[in-house]
Amino acid sequence: MKPTTNARVTFPHKFIVLRLKASYIVINGDIGHSIRLSNEDYEVFKDLLRLCKQNADVDDIIALISYSKSMRKMMLRLLASAVVLFSNNQEQSTNCAITRFPEHVYLGLTDTCNLDCVYCYGSFGDKKVCSYLSFEKAKMLVDELVLNGANTIYLTGGEPLINPNCLSIGEYIVSKGLKCVLMTNGALINENDIELYKLFAHVRLSLDSHLSLINDVTRGRGVYEDVISKIELLSKNNINVYIGSVITQHNKDTLKEFILHLRNKYSITDHSFAHYIPSFNNRDHSLSCSIEELIVCDNDISSTFSDINTTKGIITIFTGNKNWCCGMGVNEVFINPSGDLYPCRMTYTSELRGGNIFIDGYANSLKKLAKIHEKINVDKLECRSCMYKYLCGGACRVYHSSFSASIYENSPDVCKFSEYQIIKHILHKYGLNYTHKFDVFVLETAS
Ligand SMILES: C[S@@+](CC[C@H](N)C(=O)[O-])C[C@H]1O[C@@H](n2cnc3c(N)ncnc32)[C@H](O)[C@@H]1O
Ligand code: SF4
Ligand code: SF4
Numbered sequence: 290m291k292p293t294t295n296a297r298v299t300f301p302h303k304f305i306v307l308r309l310k311a312s313y314i315v316i317n318g319d320i321g322h323s324i325r326l327s328n329e330d331y332e333v334f335k336d337l338l339r340l341c342k343q344n345a346d347v348d349d350i351i352a353l354i355s356y357s358k359s360m361r362k363m364m365l366r367l368l369a370s371a372v373v374l375f376s377n378n379q380e381q382s383t384n385c386a387i388t389r390f391p392e393h394v395y396l397g398l399t400d401t402c403n404l405d406c407v408y409c410y411g412s413f414g415d416k417k418v419c420s421y422l423s424f425e426k427a428k429m430l431v432d433e434l435v436l437n438g439a440n441t442i443y444l445t446g447g448e449p450l451i452n453p454n455c456l457s458i459g460e461y462i463v464s465k466g467l468k469c470v471l472m473t474n475g476a477l478i479n480e481n482d483i484e485l486y487k488l489f490a491h492v493r494l495s496l497d498s499h500l501s502l503i504n505d506v507t508r509g510r511g512v513y514e515d516v517i518s519k520i521e522l523l524s525k526n527n528i529n530v531y532i533g534s535v536i537t538q539h540n541k542d543t544l545k546e547f548i549l550h551l552r553n554k555y556s557i558t559d560h561s562f563a564h565y566i567p568s569f570n571n572r573d574h575s576l577s578c579s580i581e582e583l584i585v586c587d588n589d590i591s592s593t594f595s596d597i598n599t600t601k602g603i604i605t606i607f608t609g610n611k612n613w614c615c616g617m618g619v620n621e622v623f624i625n626p627s628g629d630l631y632p633c634r635m636t637y638t639s640e641l642r643g644g645n646i647f648i649d650g651y652a653n654s655l656k657k658l659a660k661i662h663e664k665i666n667v668d669k670l671e672c673r674s675c676m677y678k679y680l681c682g683g684a685c686r687v688y689h690s691s692f693s694a695s696i697y698e699n700s701p702d703v704c705k706f707s708e709y710q711i712i713k714h715i716l717h718k719y720g721l722n723y724t725h726k727f728d729v730f731v732l733e734t735a736s
Pocket of ligand 3: 677
């Protein structure tokens with residue numbers, strides 16, 4: 290009897306191919322691993338693909354390619370670069386919404402704010418009634434999160450420091466072995482208790498520009514001076530400062546100078562950008578940059594600062610989730626001061642509420658979120674026939690909904706942005722940038 294290895298080789302359902310001037314980049318459309326092939330090697334790759342099926346038996350492949358040295362070599366290259374994979378023949382389920390508990394939990398300590406930033410997704414500055422998460426309730430909540438796989442808790446709001454329990458809650462979180470990040474506008478940081486701020490993995494201050502004239506358009510009058518004084522205070526006390534900035538029409542043309550200013554004057558390199566997303570509570574599109582503007586902006590910055598990514602966190606290729614985008618509700622959730630659970634901070638709207646932790650418990654509240662997940666799975670959305678579906682994961686659903694009618698409907702603009710990010714990420718691996726000329730097409734694997 291013929292000996293058999295029982296091993297299989299898994300080909301993706303699709304290969305995405307970038308045709309460059311004198312070579313091809315072949316990308317596994319399921320997991321994003323890629324390989325660059327010369328024109329000649331690409332022909333061998335196509336010959337090999339014609340012979341192989343999606344889930345191929347190793348013995349069959351060996352028999353099929355044994356006559357061709359170049360095909361054997363190609364097969365080894367594909368396996369070495371993990372563009373095709375050895376499999377243990379166990380089907381991996383990708384359709385189960387919640388297979389683990391979220392590691393990143395954003396905890397809203399209050400629904401109010403001392404500022405009224407023009408783009409804020411929460412309209413917290415409008416709220417007349419203050420709601421605080423009490424220390425006792427926070428302890429109950431943190432105890433549940435510790436038991437259920439949380440790793441980092443981000444104290445947010447509104448403005449978390451409005452809650453008088455903020456620092457005690459932070460201390461409790463750290464005492465339970467979790468990482469804690471404070472997300473703040475900085476105004477209420479007080480020199481008297483500065484030592485306590487050392488408990489945070491970092492203090493994330495919001496600042497949109499190195500120029501007060503620009504920063505204060507989005508963040509409010511006089512805010513620039515205040516944040517700068519808090520950066521100085523925190524840095525002087527050796528507290529890790531992280532700057533979070535939002536890209537809008539107002540600051541898009543001065544971001545490079547902004548990054549340099551923070552580096553040169555304050556030695557701050559922990560700096561991340563999010564672009565303004567018109568959200569459920571704030572649909573002001575006049576602040577938004579177009580996709581073309583964001584691409585120019587991102588290209589400009591990444592060509593100077595290799596460590597800064599202005600389009601961070603949006604696509605699956607970076608996060609490793611196959612069917613979902615940024616991780617909303619899977620790897621990240623938001624809990625408001627009353628204990629209501631939401632898929633993410635930006636989905637702070639009653640329609641997307643998952644349950645209440647104090648009433649339903651954390652695990653049950655997550656189960657309620659799973660119903661939303663079932664619908665934002667790329668195999669169920671309009672995304673299902675898109676070649677990028679497992680690399681993009683459906684992108685930021687709130688960003689889609691800012692152009693379309695709901696988080697379940699796609700916007701071509703957001704898709705264009707996703708395609709840009711995926712291709713940029715792949716080209717970067719080969720020392721190329723987005724300005725290189727290329728065509729994109731798909732090669733299907735036989736099933
Ligand atoms: C809602 S605030 C809460 C914490 C604190 N009050 C602050 O401003 O840092 C958290 C972050 O979300 C950002 N943000 C608010 N609305 C946004 C939007 N529509 N699009 C993108 N980022 C937004 C803010 O700039 C801030 O950095
Ligand atoms: S971004 Fe932060 S500081 Fe500004 S209004 Fe929203 S919660 Fe307040
Ligand atoms: S590019 Fe658009 S259609 Fe394709 S997976 Fe992403 S969001 Fe869906």
